[in-house]
Amino acid sequence: MNRADRSAGDADYTAIGDRYSYYRRPEPVIEAAIRDALAGASTLLNVGAGAGSYEPRDLDVTAVEPSAAMRAQRPPHLAEAIDADAEHLPFADNRFDAALASFTIHQWKDLAAGLRELRRVTIGPIAILTCDPTVLQRFWLFDYAPEVIEVEAARYPQLSTVSSLLGGITTIEKIDIPLTCSDGFSEAYYGRPEVLLDPGARRANSAWSFVADSVQTRFERELRADLESGAWDARYGNFRTRPMFDGALRLIVGTE
Numbered sequence: 122m123n124r125a126d127r128s129a130g131d132a133d134y135t136a137i138g139d140r141y142s143y144y145r146r147p148e149p150v151i152e153a154a155i156r157d158a159l160a161g162a163s164t165l166l167n168v169g170a171g172a173g174s175y176e177p178r179d180l181d182v183t184a185v186e187p188s189a190a191m192r193a194q195r196p197p198h199l200a201e202a203i204d205a206d207a208e209h210l211p212f213a214d215n216r217f218d219a220a221l222a223s224f225t226i227h228q229w230k231d232l233a234a235g236l237r238e239l240r241r242v243t244i245g246p247i248a249i250l251t252c253d254p255t256v257l258q259r260f261w262l263f264d265y266a267p268e269v270i271e272v273e274a275a276r277y278p279q280l281s282t283v284s285s286l287l288g289g290i291t292t293i294e295k296i297d298i299p300l301t302c303s304d305g306f307s308e309a310y311y312g313r314p315e316v317l318l319d320p321g322a323r324r325a326n327s328a329w330s331f332v333a334d335s336v337q338t339r340f341e342r343e344l345r346a347d348l349e350s351g352a353w354d355a356r357y358g359n360f361r362t363r364p365m366f367d368g369a370l371r372l373i374v375g376t377e
Contacts, residue, residue, distance in 0.1 A: 141191065141324075143325075145304055150297075151296060154296050155221065155223070158294075159180070159221065162219035163180060163218050164180065164181045164183070164217045164218045165177065165182045166185065166216070166219075166220040166221070166242060166243065167184045168210070168239060169222055171186060171225070172191060173195050173199040173202075174304065175250070176199060178198070182200060184202035184203065185210065186203070187205065187206050189204070192204070206229075206235075207222070207238060214241055215241075215244050216242045217242055219246045220242070220246075221249075222239065222249045223248075224306065227276040232283070232286065240288065240377075247375045247376075248373070250371075254273070254275075254279065254369070256368070257369050260308050260368060265343055268333075268336050269336070272328045272332060287373070288375070290377070291374065291375045292374050294371065296371065296372055297367055297370075298368050299366075300312045300313075300366075305325050308366060311360050311363075312362070314344060314348060314357070318341055
């Protein structure tokens, strides 16, 4: 895939990232879990920083983002991101108190090298927001677009692999997803299926960029028909009032 802006990993954010920051806004529940993991830090490295959704404003943050399309969406109050890859961080050893990588490790070209670099430049905790690929099929989307779930499951590394590569002491926290989740990854819409009929909402989830147009066309047709007929609600309507969803979202925290 040709990437004019050197987008990291396998997704072309030049094509899909134009309104990413509109659909992918920080979710307070996730933000609180990340802040707890970073407690005590003063300096933070955010790798694969994107538009900066989960960068704490009260820390000295250095952001790294290889995609020009994503760097351009960072709001003015955040520091300009450095154009670099996780696998080759341009910093001295032990430069930062803590590090953050949110929804990015599945896009790195070399996971082991990226995690080694994070550990090399970080003294304290490394917080990695990711998904457990073994439970993605719980989400109703699997019944409408199994190709998307299969792509996503193949891209996300196993949690045990990430923990092993981080080394030291690691913990894995399950983060339940709120019904009104403002960070629009696919599971965020577990009780709001209509949103996924919006092509922009789907583009903000990179897995959709790896499936054929025919998959998207079929998904829209079948989901729209089931919503209009009531078939979706007959099968999944309880999700509309379920305050939290026990999905695939996980926070891995590694300390030495």
